[in-house]
Amino acid sequence: MIWQANHRSDKEKGDPKIGGHPAACASSLHIMGALHLMAKTGFDHIANKPHASPVDHSYNYLLDLLLKNDLTKLTQEQADQAMNGLRKFTDGSEFVFQSYHSAYDPDHHNFFPSGTVGIPPVEAGYMALAYRYAREHGYEVPDAHFWAVCGDSEFREGSMYEAVPDFAEREIGSLTWILDYNRQSLDGHRITNKEIMNGTDADRVERTMAANGWEVIQVRHGSKRLALFAKKDGETFKNFLEKKLEDYELQSLLLVQDMKALKKGIAKEHPDMKKFLDSVSDEELYEGLRDFGGHDMIQLAQAMEQSKLSTRRPTIIIAHTLKGWGLKAAAQPGNHSSLPQEDEVNALKAAQGITGDTLYQRLDPNSAAGKFLAARSEKIFGEMKAQYALKAKNQEYFLKKLTEFGEIPQALEINTKMTSYPHTQWMLGQLTAKLTRIANTPLDESKLTDKQKPLTENEKPFKLPGELFISMAPDVGTSTNLNPAMDGKIFGAPVVVDHETDLGVKDHKLPDLVPGEEESDRFLRFEIAEGNVMSCVGAFGKMRDIVGVPIIPLMTVYDFFIKRALDQYFYNLYWKSSFICVGTPSGVSLSPEGAQHGWKSDIQIPNQITWEPFSCIELDWIMCDTIKRHVMNDNAGRTGTLLRLVTRGVEQKDLLKYLKTQARFKQGLEGQLSRAEFPVAGGINEEEVAAMDDASILQTLREEVLQGAYYLIDYRGYAGYEPGDNVVNIFALGTMVTEGIKASEALLARGIYANVIAVTSQDLLCGILGHENDYDYLKNGLGINSNLYLRKSEDVSTGDLITVAGKRVPVVSVADGEIGMLDNIGSLIGVRQEALGVIKHSKCGRPSEIYAYHHIDAEAVVEACGKVLAETALEKVIVSESALGATHQAEGRTAHWTDLWPSKNPVHKH
Numbered sequence: 001m002i003w004q005a006n007h008r009s010d011k012e013k014g015d016p017k018i019g020g021h022p023a024a025c026a027s028s029l030h031i032m033g034a035l036h037l038m039a040k041t042g043f044d045h046i047a048n049k050p051h052a053s054p055v056d057h058s059y060n061y062l063l064d065l066l067l068k069n070d071l072t073k074l075t076q077e078q079a080d081q082a083m084n085g086l087r088k089f090t091d092g093s094e095f096v097f098q099s100y101h102s103a104y105d106p107d108h109h110n111f112f113p114s115g116t117v118g119i120p121p122v123e124a125g126y127m128a129l130a131y132r133y134a135r136e137h138g139y140e141v142p143d144a145h146f147w148a149v150c151g152d153s154e155f156r157e158g159s160m161y162e163a164v165p166d167f168a169e170r171e172i173g174s175l176t177w178i179l180d181y182n183r184q185s186l187d188g189h190r191i192t193n194k195e196i197m198n199g200t201d202a203d204r205v206e207r208t209m210a211a212n213g214w215e216v217i218q219v220r221h222g223s224k225r226l227a228l229f230a231k232k233d234g235e236t237f238k239n240f241l242e243k244k245l246e247d248y249e250l251q252s253l254l255l256v257q258d259m260k261a262l263k264k265g266i267a268k269e270h271p272d273m274k275k276f277l278d279s280v281s282d283e284e285l286y287e288g289l290r291d292f293g294g295h296d297m298i299q300l301a302q303a304m305e306q307s308k309l310s311t312r313r314p315t316i317i318i319a320h321t322l323k324g325w326g327l328k329a330a331a332q333p334g335n336h337s338s339l340p341q342e343d344e345v346n347a348l349k350a351a352q353g354i355t356g357d358t359l360y361q362r363l364d365p366n367s368a369a370g371k372f373l374a375a376r377s378e379k380i381f382g383e384m385k386a387q388y389a390l391k392a393k394n395q396e397y398f399l400k401k402l403t404e405f406g407e408i409p410q411a412l413e414i415n416t417k418m419t420s421y422p423h424t425q426w427m428l429g430q431l432t433a434k435l436t437r438i439a440n441t442p443l444d445e446s447k448l449t450d451k452q453k454p455l456t457e458n459e460k461p462f463k464l465p466g467e468l469f470i471s472m473a474p475d476v477g478t479s480t481n482l483n484p485a486m487d488g489k490i491f492g493a494p495v496v497v498d499h500e501t502d503l504g505v506k507d508h509k510l511p512d513l514v515p516g517e518e519e520s521d522r523f524l525r526f527e528i529a530e531g532n533v534m535s536c537v538g539a540f541g542k543m544r545d546i547v548g549v550p551i552i553p554l555m556t557v558y559d560f561f562i563k564r565a566l567d568q569y570f571y572n573l574y575w576k577s578s579f580i581c582v583g584t585p586s587g588v589s590l591s592p593e594g595a596q597h598g599w600k601s602d603i604q605i606p607n608q609i610t611w612e613p614f615s616c617i618e619l620d621w622i623m624c625d626t627i628k629r630h631v632m633n634d635n636a637g638r639t640g641t642l643l644r645l646v647t648r649g650v651e652q653k654d655l656l657k658y659l660k661t662q663a664r665f666k667q668g669l670e671g672q673l674s675r676a677e678f679p680v681a682g683g684i685n686e687e688e689v690a691a692m693d694d695a696s697i698l699q700t701l702r703e704e705v706l707q708g709a710y711y712l713i714d715y716r717g718y719a720g721y722e723p724g725d726n727v728v729n730i731f732a733l734g735t736m737v738t739e740g741i742k743a744s745e746a747l748l749a750r751g752i753y754a755n756v757i758a759v760t761s762q763d764l765l766c767g768i769l770g771h772e773n774d775y776d777y778l779k780n781g782l783g784i785n786s787n788l789y790l791r792k793s794e795d796v797s798t799g800d801l802i803t804v805a806g807k808r809v810p811v812v813s814v815a816d817g818e819i820g821m822l823d824n825i826g827s828l829i830g831v832r833q834e835a836l837g838v839i840k841h842s843k844c845g846r847p848s849e850i851y852a853y854h855h856i857d858a859e860a861v862v863e864a865c866g867k868v869l870a871e872t873a874l875e876k877v878i879v880s881e882s883a884l885g886a887t888h889q890a891e892g893r894t895a896h897w898t899d900l901w902p903s904k905n906p907v908h909k910h
Contacts, residue, residue: 001054001097003345004359005086018087019099023324023335024051024151027182027294031149031319032056034300035178036063037376042383043142045127047112047120048149049180050100051336054086057097060107062362063377066095067106071385074106082106083360103576109384110546112148112575118157119535119571121148121177125167125314126532126539128174130551133470133491133540136517139549140394142387145308149178152201153185159531159568166532168213171493173311176304179205180294182323183247188333194246201247202318215315217303219293228288233276237288240273250289254322254331259285290330294319387547394548398464398631405460408628410702411620413458421649424735425584427616428645429481431623432471432554434459436485439466440520465552465627470540472524473556474533478511480556480584482523488512491521530557534565534581538572541579541639550631552580559583559644560597573607573640578630584645586612587816588842589735591850598842600644600817609638610763612645612734613705614712615655618760619645621702638769646735646816648847655712658741658756659701660691663717667692672719678748683719707777708764712737713744713756721753724789724807724872728752728865731822733759733815739851740814742858747865754865757782762821766828775828784811786830807875810868812836814856832872834864859904866901873900 002020032052036059040046048056060066066074066082074082078095085096095106101114112120112127128146135141150160167175181202183190192201206216220242221229229238241250256262259282267274277285293299300319307315324330326348329338340348354361363370402408414430416422438459445454455463471477471485478486492515500506513525526533533555540553562569562583572579588598603610613619622643629635659665663673666689674683691697704710709731715721728747732740737758744754763769765778778784789807810832813822819837826833836856843853851857 001057001083001086001360003340003342004084005088006339008088017337019337020054020086020339021051021336022054022340023327023329023332023338024049025055026325026327026330027321027323028052028055028149028180029325030295030297031178031180031300031321032059034297034304035147035149036060037373038297038301039304040147040380041144042380042385043110043144043387044147045110045112045124045144046147046149047124048101048114049151049154050114050117051151052149052180053097053100053114056101056111057083057086057105057107061360063373063380064362065107065109065377065381065384067109071388080360110144110387113571115574116567116571117151117154118159119568121150122159122163122532122535122568123539123571123575124148124177125163125172125175126536127542128172129170129536130540130543131174131547132172134543134547134549134551136491137467137519137522140390141543141547141549142383142390144174146175147178147304148176149180151185152179152181152183152205153190155179155205159535162529162531163535164209164214165212166526166529167314169493169495171312172314175314176307177314177316178304179316179318180321181205181318182294182321183251184323184331184333184336186336188336189248189251191248192246199243200245202320205316205318209316213313215307215310215313217306217315217317219296219299219303219317219319221293221320222291222296222299224284224287224291225293228280228284231276231279233279236272237276240270240276244270251331251333253289259283290322290325292320292322294321295325391546391548395633398548398550401464402461402631405457405463408461408465408624408631409458411617411624412462414616414620416616416652419652421651422616423647423649424613424616424619424645425481425647426649427619428556428582428584428623428643429484430616431620432469432482433484435462435466435469436489436522437466438462439469439522465631467522468550468631469552469554469627470522470524471554471556472526472533472536474526474530474561475528476556476558477523477525480558480582482556483511486511486513486523486525488514489521489523490515490525491517491523492525493517530561530565531568533557534568534572537579537581538568538575538577541572541577542575544578544630544633545576550578550633552627552630554580554582556582556584558597559586559600562603562642563601566603569603569640570605573605576607576639578635578639580626580641580643582643582645584643585647586644587646587735588838588850588854589646589648589816589847591842591845591847594844595841599838602818602820603642604763604767604820605640606768607637608640608642608763609761609769610642610644610767611761612643613760614732614734614737614758615650615652617652617655617698618705619643621705622760625706637772638763644734648735650735650738654741655701656694656697658712659697661686662711662714664714665692665697665700666690669717672721673717674719675748680719704781705760707781708761708770709757709759709777709782711755711782712758713741713754715753715755718753720751722789723787723809726752726869727809728754728869729784729809729811730754730756730861730865731759731811731813731825732756733762733813733817733822736814736816736856739856739858739861743861743865746858746862752865752869757784759822766822766825778825778828784825784829785809807872808832810834810865810872812861812864812868814861814864816856832868834868836860836864863901863904867903870898870900 002022005020006018032055061079061083064073066079082095087099088096090096097105101111112123114120124146131141197204209216228234263277267277303317322330324335328344329335363373412431412434441452441455471482490513494516498514537553537555540551544550587600590597611622613622626641663669669689672683673686674680676685676687701710730740740756744756747754759765786808808831811826812834813825814836815821817838819835823835838854
């Protein structure tokens with residue numbers, strides 16, 4: 001199938017090489033054979049190294065396990081079409097295989113996507129943990145094992161070593177990693193330091209994994225080698241292979257075809273081998289050097305079965321293999337990207353009895369092998385169908401239970417009135433604490449403890465979501481306000497007794513971190529390992545789609561350190577995991593920490609929705625909507641939720657204060673409004689016009705918050721409001737709304753009406769999700785447009801020409817983060833925009849000082865508004881009375897915006 005992919009007739013000039021990695025496939029051929037044909041069940045999950053994915057497709061082709069979405073099998077013609085379609089584009093009308101394992105493949109059942117190395121094996125481990133967690137919490141999941149095949153070079157990935165001790169400490173015995181140890185990498189032979197490392201890399205891996213609590217199984221030798229070891233002096237040969245040879249020397253020996261010369265060379269370098277070499281034939285030596293255990297399917301299957309017996313420890317199988325096994329490129333240093341020639345392909349076909357133009361052929365169904373495959377296929381297919389039946393059963397159960405007390409309410413109704421200047425990270429702690437309390441409060445009031453209160457009618461619908469909710473953090477649980485969710489609720493292997501309590505030294509003001517596996521334990525504690533937590537939250541977030549158990553995973557991480565796990569974050573989104581990642585504190589608003597914690601990146605990845613609320617009530621709405629969408633499976637295209645919060649407090653009362661000044665929220669308004677401190681002729685003092693009730697205003701606000709933005713200050717309907725003359729729109733993201741408010745007030749004193757639009761989700765407003773509906777909410781919901789307001793100008797140039805000032809309403813955006821978060825609004829609408837954001841490394845200080853340092857403070861917003869208003873005012877439209885006649889404008893100096901709005905800072909005029 002790899003050869004076919006590289007020889008399609010529709011290739012266009014300039015197309016890149018298709019590739020397909022046949023040598024890497026051959027290396028893992030027997031590993032995957034043992035797994036598919038003997039070890040795995042239809043409930044098991046597999047992460048295979050990316051370059052070996054065609055091997056899996058081939059085995060599934062032989063097993064007749066290429067399936068449609070409805071679990072019906074592909075016809076022979078469709079299966080052949082899929083095998084012909086490796087790395088081919090499809091519009092959905094034909095079956096193809098992606099380059100690496102993908103949800104779009106017809107054999108994707110329980111396969112982890114594998115386009116990135118080092119991450120799928122970790123996901124396998126955390127999926128195993130998710131299964132155990134679900135089972136311990138009373139949910140029905142299959143009895144599954146989790147397999148991961150990885151390359152020896154891949155095994156140097158930091159993501160894998162970060163996870164190694166964690167899997168052992170969590171006693172994930174249902175996890176088996178298989179190391180395809182072929183001693184070669186993409187660039188050629190792997191050369192390691194045998195002397196310093198005290199052995200080959202396989203020895204180092206064995207010692208490392210054993211030291212980290214793993215079971216280790218080495219599968220070094222095949223049956224032919226074992227037979228040679230049994231001969232006289234055979235132990236010398238075994239010692240030569242295992243102890244004397246470094247990997248690079250072994251690879252060099254494999255390249256020699258002249259066995260007589262090879263014997264002479266080995267005897268010269270290793271005199272103790274002479275007797276053995278004299279006792280074996282050239283053919284025996286040739287085959288003995290190449291008879292690696294990783295190509296002995298029986299030994300591999302036995303090792304896999306042995307790994308299942310270790311119920312408390314994860315296992316690694318080190319399978320020694322030959323890269324390019326069975327191909328002319330075997331052991332060649334450049335074989336990673338090499339492709340077989342047509343004559344070699346034809347020879348391989350002939351060896352399998354495939355003739356003519358046929359490229360793919362299943363075994364004779366009447367042969368012993370064919371009958372074995374049919375029985376094996378029937379068993380696996382039956383287990384696969386059983387998993388989907390269980391998923392449907394779980395989905396039905398949860399849908400019924402989730403609606404038992406009505407729909408999930410719009411808010412958890414956290415009261416902020418008694419809190420001075422709360423911040424959104426504080427609100428996160430309140431929300432998770434309430435969910436934890438609800439989850440652990442029995443519905444049966446007779447079972448309440450002395451300190452427990454019965455659940456209210458608003459709280460009862462959150463009972464099951466609270467039970468499904470699990471939180472986790474990379475050693476920042478307490479510093480991201482998750483204390484109540486942690487205290488005495490750490491889920492983990494119960495490996496210690498509570499010595500602090502026994503000794504009477506327990507500090508009950510701090511969270512109790514002793515792990516256990518009670519149903520009330522719903523927090524996963526991690527060391528400083530952001531990659532692990534991101535993989536874990538992704539694995540738990542897939543439980544809904546795999547087995548129908550909608551566990552709601554939430555992780556917190558300092559926003560700056562999302563970058564450490566960005567690869568895993570992308571993987572979760574590509575995998576369509578449904579999870580919540582809370583980046584907090586975020587941005588330079590964490591001003592005392594300086595540059596190392598301050599940079600906030602503009603992350604634009606499909607299937608993501610980013611939220612950055614300004615007020616606490618917004619976060620309440622967002623969290624409840626996110627939870628509802630997750631459990632009701634209503635978040636397609638936005639399953640990954642990124643919340644970016646801050647520890648900078650704001651006055652919550654300001655929200656309603658400014659909303660009530662808006663004309664749309666006034667009752668019985670006749671005429672136009674004006675602000676009390678800035679009276680305008682013909683304007684009614686807005687304070688004298690009653691506003692709608694709070695509940696009605698907040699209901700409207702909630703709908704707008706969940707669409708991505710809302711007007712906090714809106715001067716539409718005010719006397720003197722002249723778009724194209726004295727109006728500017730300020731888009732402020734999250735906590736920067738405070739700077740927008742102050743700038744708007746300052747501008748009003750200068751006769752400028754600056755609307756402040758609080759952006760809650762740039763993804764919905766002007767990002768990927770907004771693009772899906774052509775930014776409808778930005779253009780029509782908020783009414784932001786590029787209307788040109790024309791006014792006759794004084795400098796008319798000629799008799800039949802009229803010079804007019806054509807002005808639009810310009811935009812200023814301000815974000816505590818990269819400018820790219822909001823910098824496309826003007827271009828989407830077609831107006832002048834000035835984008836303010838963080839463009840240099842930060843320093844320590846107070847927020848006000850740091851905002852000024854980065855020019856994202858209120859004063860910078862005011863100047864940016866002046867700049868865009870002035871530049872807009874300098875635009876001219878020349879209209880010809882004859883419309884089609886020649887037009888020209890009187891010559892003169894092109895003005896600069898600072899001529900109309902003097903800048904505080906020096907500006908170069910070009």
